[in-house]
Amino acid sequence: MNNQKEKSQKKNSILVDGVILNGPVADSKSGEKFVEEVSKMIMEEVIKKASDATEKVCEWQSPEKLRTLLDLELKDTGENHPKLLQLCQDVIQFSVKTYHPRFFNQLYAGIDYYSLAARFIMEALNPSVYTYEISPVFLLVEEAVLKKMIEYIGWEGGDGIFNPGGSVSNMYAMNLARYKYFPDIKEKGLSGIPQLVLFTSEECHYSVKKAASFLGIGTQNVYFVKSDDRGKMIPEELEKQVQQARNEGSTPFFVSATAGTTVLGAFDPLNDIADICEKHNLWLSTSVAWNPHKMLMAGIQCCALLVKDSSDLLKRCYSANASYLFQQDKFYDISYDTGDKSIQCSRRADAFKFWMTWKALGTTGLEERVNRALALVRYLVDEIKKREGFQLLLEPEYANICFWYIPPSLRKMEKGHEFWEKLSCVAPIIKERMMKKGSMMLGYQPHRGKVNFFRQVIISPQVIHEDMDFLLDEIDSLGKDL
């Protein structure tokens, strides 16, 4: 068909404004071949190596060196296919293998084959989920996933939207809360509104501060509530601070609690906090930001904001009713055109990849993955306790295991200033060595007066308990001379 089309145009070549119009300017056969070759490369170099722990996690190059290794510059003329394929090869080679069984560096890791297949479909179809007209399938899929997530949370009903990241979800929630209490804000803005203040724990994600700044509330008006030794918000402290803010003439409106903090993996006591919120009429249990791109492995980005409200709060808060997109005289039920609930116009169909994994594994299969990760946590914790030179910061509550490695030279030292100062340099050096070797990747950070420690996060179902043994052996081997 394509060939017939191409032939017929050659005959009909015409000149308009100095441009010859004689068929598609893109050579589809050659383009298809390129995509085919890159797909093969992805299968061989990425997907088939994803489960192989003997591959390198990363091939470290300094920014200065990598810049010379890659041909980054964009030029006037294009490159041919062999050159482009070489570039693809280079990109894969020098990228960090986040899907590697020994990549433990972030709160996401591993490969989920179902999600990945769905992601390929989505990229090929290139949908934008604003109207049913353009995204019939993906809007229904989003609806089905949101419904199931809401059911899983335990609400009787609700609403939700997928959006680009947990940080943005937090913004949505904060903005919804202030809109609910002061609906005039949408039109009039914050002027004339009493000084809004919000609460989160010291251990909160940094996006809460970013959100307060972006929404015009200001980072000063984020009150950080003390948390206990395990990193959990102390409800009594919350109540005290709410009362204090009221006494100072501010208007508390929002509490952001965390289920799985970034560093320690702590869960704030949600029920106690919810009671305080109810008592003081603050927004909390009314929305949940949930990122399936983390432990549920949907791939970046996949984030939902779910709201308990069923009175179209999202739509009332966000809609702008653009007449060129959300026409009112369409021939189908326009309640399916959900795009106006979003702060975005074009919006990715991120729900789809999570839907595919959920379809493939079922709720049971997803639960099994989480339980397995937590069993591996338990295994690693036991190993850490057995081994000389390793010290847990605290018993983990979730998938984050925080620990120090104490090299032999420090093991007999008194735990005074010098000890901690020396220990603080250990993790960064081991991190440098592991990255240069490419054997694994693991995060470290200082945290609330504690010097640099490792944070191990177990997510991927490709991880086995032998990888836990390897992790400890490798840290010891990389750091025992320090």
Add this chain to the structure above:
Amino acid sequence: MNNQKEKSQKKNSILVDGVILNGPVADSKSGEKFVEEVSKMIMEEVIKKASDATEKVCEWQSPEKLRTLLDLELKDTGENHPKLLQLCQDVIQFSVKTYHPRFFNQLYAGIDYYSLAARFIMEALNPSVYTYEISPVFLLVEEAVLKKMIEYIGWEGGDGIFNPGGSVSNMYAMNLARYKYFPDIKEKGLSGIPQLVLFTSEECHYSVKKAASFLGIGTQNVYFVKSDDRGKMIPEELEKQVQQARNEGSTPFFVSATAGTTVLGAFDPLNDIADICEKHNLWLSTSVAWNPHKMLMAGIQCCALLVKDSSDLLKRCYSANASYLFQQDKFYDISYDTGDKSIQCSRRADAFKFWMTWKALGTTGLEERVNRALALVRYLVDEIKKREGFQLLLEPEYANICFWYIPPSLRKMEKGHEFWEKLSCVAPIIKERMMKKGSMMLGYQPHRGKVNFFRQVIISPQVIHEDMDFLLDEIDSLGKDL
């Protein structure tokens, strides 16, 4: 290697917390096979059909019907591969083919093989561009693309960031502007700040209003400046309104001008507006929101905000310095850890796909595509003028062609109230018919007192002038009985 690994674990099976740990829970061989089969399906059902105009653009089903055709529900147990492959097939079948040569419905369309290949790579590698440690290649690629875009705009230097959508870019710009004039806002919020007001044309994108609401400025404080018959902002009106706002005690700080409005494709007179902004110290030529996912076909989402400022304004405005991500004692130059310039934490490597297309085509190739699209616009406009029953709203300035189709029954009618009322029903009916037939997709809308008209947008290099002929023939054939 993988097999060896699998064998070795079977021997080492252990029980922890009731979970048997004996190797990866995911079956990688079967997962790889699934991805391979879906990839084949994508190649056959999507990519190879993308250039074939005889395929259907969409296979219309009502939401109610489609829900019964698709098995959407998420269950406790997972599905087997044949069932999952059938679901993938269904998703493709019932999705709108936005890559089809006769999809003219949105401001994006078509398929770019290079961008698509890059998107597949990106999904497989699953990077998040916050730190060089995790995304060495993609951070350097983003830097290279931003540098070239800035150069293309004509600035001597600058900064920028890729973010999820043009709407979000507009928010970034608005927030940067108010931060520049009132840096205290980041910490203190809007309270105590004079009433900020901003300006845009009547023809602006609806995201400007959404941004004002989200940032706490309020939609009432968006002043819509009159535009001329061609849809361009009238600079004298802007100046008048700025003056008036000042007189009323408000504080103008920001003008959002549009280069290619959504409906008419109008370009605001940037130079004149910039002069007014300079005179009144307002933010305008200081940032550009540019979406390569539209005419440059990078695929949704690919959007950059570029700023002229070289004094780290983005970083100062947005940074939160999370110590668990942006550690200060890393072993490489941490100025490459650019993630803190963003409102997001996890962030997609959207620059990469645009980089790949630019590499493949060169600047010349990209320019050629745009010129070709504009020549096709010229061709279509000439055809519309020649044909009875078609009427242009105005001479297009860009890739949007706005026109009415007047069916034979209305052609002799006086252009009074009845005529316009009847005409307003024509486009929606033709739209319904074309979607049910699946022959093409084209948008319509009412606009500033003009009843429903078609808006044709030419983007894809797969489009040929015969498709323009087809478009007019098809509209006539679908609507001549009306």
